[in-house]
């Protein structure tokens with residue numbers, strides 16, 4: 001029937017009448033306006049309310065949902081005769097039509113191209129979307145295209161090929177249905193599942209989320225999880241394109257059953273109705289008013305369309321207006337989002353550009369006048385310098401515990417050649433700022449002194465455990481050293497207890513290295529997550545990855561442990577094979593404010609390319625780390641190397657505490673283990689109101705990097721080329737004292 005959708009229209013239908021739609025009829029995608037004109041049809045809404053519902057088919061193109069708008073008038077209504085100014089009333093009934101394809105389930109599984117979503121597919125999507133890591137990533141992140149990419153990928157793994165945008169749009173429409181059902185307060189009368197077929201699933205997922213903002217569901221992507229994700233709205237051309245891809249026909253070859261459902265939530269619309277020669281003002285009307293007297297029951301009104309039927313004209317007029325308004329709204333919303341995107345991109349580009357220019361400018365100045373790049377910090381604690389005297393392997397570099405704060409204009413300038421720096425204050429940290437950002441001002445603070453502020457004092461008032469209980473998830477048959485290094489470093493930095501969760505065969509070996517560690521041989525047990533979870537309430541920080549290995553089952557356990565940990569708001573450091581997991585599934589940690597990644601260059605490159613789908617610019621690490629952090633939801637990151645770069649997406653700082661030329665394996669484990677402790681301290685200090693203006697994860701990262709490099713330097717002085725990580729660990733106590741307690 002051309003653009004026809006509903007046929008035949010039954011003469012009697014209840015609040016939930018099943019109609020048949022023949023999918024093959026839906027060959028082209030008519031415009032809403034077209035439908036509004038063409039599918040005006042009088043239908044009887046005969047649920048004892050004695051009302052006629054004159055529905056109009058008004059598809060919203062929301063992936064298989066249609067919204068019907070209709071006008072409800074009492075049965076027997078004769079517009080021409082009626083003079084009562086209170087009547088007739090217009091009620092918009094938003095009718096939800098959920099499609100249920102009648103196809104072979106096996107076929108369904110693969111029939112995922114196009115517009116309609118099967119129930120199986122929708123449920124699979126909801127299962128994925130409801131996973132905790134996805135929810136958390138969506139919650140705390142404003143660029144969600146990456147999350148939906150992950151969702152689409154997982155959906156693809158289940159056999160349903162969908163684009164990230166299709167997933168996002170589908171979720172959005174489900175949320176809209178859910179909200180409609182929820183707002184309509186239909187929970188008690190059992191109608192809710194008719195409005196939102198997947199109500200229970202949605203409720204389960206969304207009730208775990210922060211308080212729902214109805215705006216999030218009703219707005220066309222403004223704010224909330226859609227904002228700024230660069231994906232198109234579902235309600236316009238793009239959705240249409242998505243629908244008409246391929247043959248342009250509905251993907252389901254057979255007939256499609258459609259349910260019409262009528263929520264009891266009318267939206268009163270004041271309109272002026274012209275009936276015959278009389279101009280009758282129409283006032284807002286609610287559903288209770290619309291229940292008419294049974295005495296008004298009249299014989300069935302013929303459904304035959306009459307050109308001059310005033311009600312019909314009125315409806316057409318009204319629908320035209322509402323369609324117009326809706327279209328305008330979507331157009332404006334889209335423009336607003338695009339403008340917002342452009343503004344954000346321009347701001348970001350400007351910052352990066354400034355950064356680069358200043359970097360170049362100052363590096364040329366500092367190369368010409370190397371001695372100028374460093375001046376003593378006014379915030380350096382007095383009497384600190386002797387602490388490093390003679391401790392450096394190279395006397396020309398200078399050895400001092402001082403932290404020099406460069407003059408403001410050198411903040412963006414990495415020290416090009418420390419060997420020619422005549423300043424005896426050898427300990428320098430350099431910063432790269434995101435200029436123009438609000439955070440610029442707080443960067444005047446001295447990071448090392450910020451770290452000091454977070455170190456808990458040693459007093460006789462505390463009991464065991466108060467200064468930190470750290471968990472390390474890692475350790476398998478191949479790698480027993482890495483988790484040991486991380487766990488023992490945490491203890492040496494100042495944690496009271498250090499737990500290692502490793503595989504069974506690694507446990508005995510790790511225990512034999514040190515009686516100080518608490519070792520749980522659980523990682524390869526069937527109930528590994530439960531075993532780890534038991535300990536989480538007692539842990540203050542978790543380090544995931546050292547010596548973890550890359551076995552799927554173990555990575556799955558690590559992933560679930562991370563999720564449990566996030567739910568408890570515990571700082572999480574991810575290193576080594578933990579980063580392998582994140583490269584496969586970034587959303588596991590994306591946007592978690594207490595998450596810190598510590599990649600070496602190789603791990604960083606893998607992660608960057610996984611997220612950006614293009615090679616990293618190896619000439620500009622500052623830019624790359626900033627981009628990656630932003631893509632990961634402003635996650636704190638440490639890119640280890642000659643200078644450790646640290647960022648949370650808003651600024652990059654560089655830690656260049658002098659280390660040595662010795663690169664023995666395990667130094668990264670020392671860093672991640674100690675970072676677990678620093679992260680706990682920094683977040684605890686921040687919660688207590690200390691240094692609130694600076695991201696505690698950045699402070700912690702700076703502390704751990706400085707310490708690792710200082711240990712490296714000291715160990716190298718003693719052992720030279722034969723320095724190993726165990727030697728560095730021996731230096732933790734004195735290095736810590738020099739850096740943070742002098």
Ligand SMILES: NC(=O)C1=CN([C@@H]2O[C@H](COP(=O)(O)OP(=O)(O)OC[C@H]3O[C@@H](n4cnc5c(N)ncnc54)[C@H](OP(=O)(O)O)[C@@H]3O)[C@@H](O)[C@H]2O)[C@@H](O)CC1
Pocket residue numbers: 478479480481482483545546547548549576577600601602603665666668669
């Ligand atoms: N004693 C123990 O038990 C220890 C165990 N450990 C544990 O081992 C596990 C695997 O970790 P992983 O780092 O060796 O593996 P992976 O990421 O595949 O990298 C390997 C390749 O990457 C490269 N590469 C590395 N660094 C780079 C850099 N900075 N810049 C550039 N390239 C770099 C390098 O390439 P190549 O130079 O060989 O071509 C190398 O082949 C993990 O669980 C970890 O915790 C370690 O902690 C050590 C102590």
Ligand SMILES: Nc1ncnc2c1ncn2[C@@H]1O[C@H](COP(=O)(O)OP(=O)(O)OP(=O)(O)O)[C@@H](O)[C@H]1O
Pocket residue numbers: 576599600601640641642643644659660663664665666667668669670671705708709
């Ligand atoms: N070229 C360098 N010069 C000075 N210090 C460095 C250099 N490269 C790395 N480091 C320091 O060594 C520490 C560990 O970094 P590294 O890149 O070795 O980590 P990793 O590869 O993850 O270590 P692991 O062997 O534990 O896996 C960091 O604190 C970093 O600052």
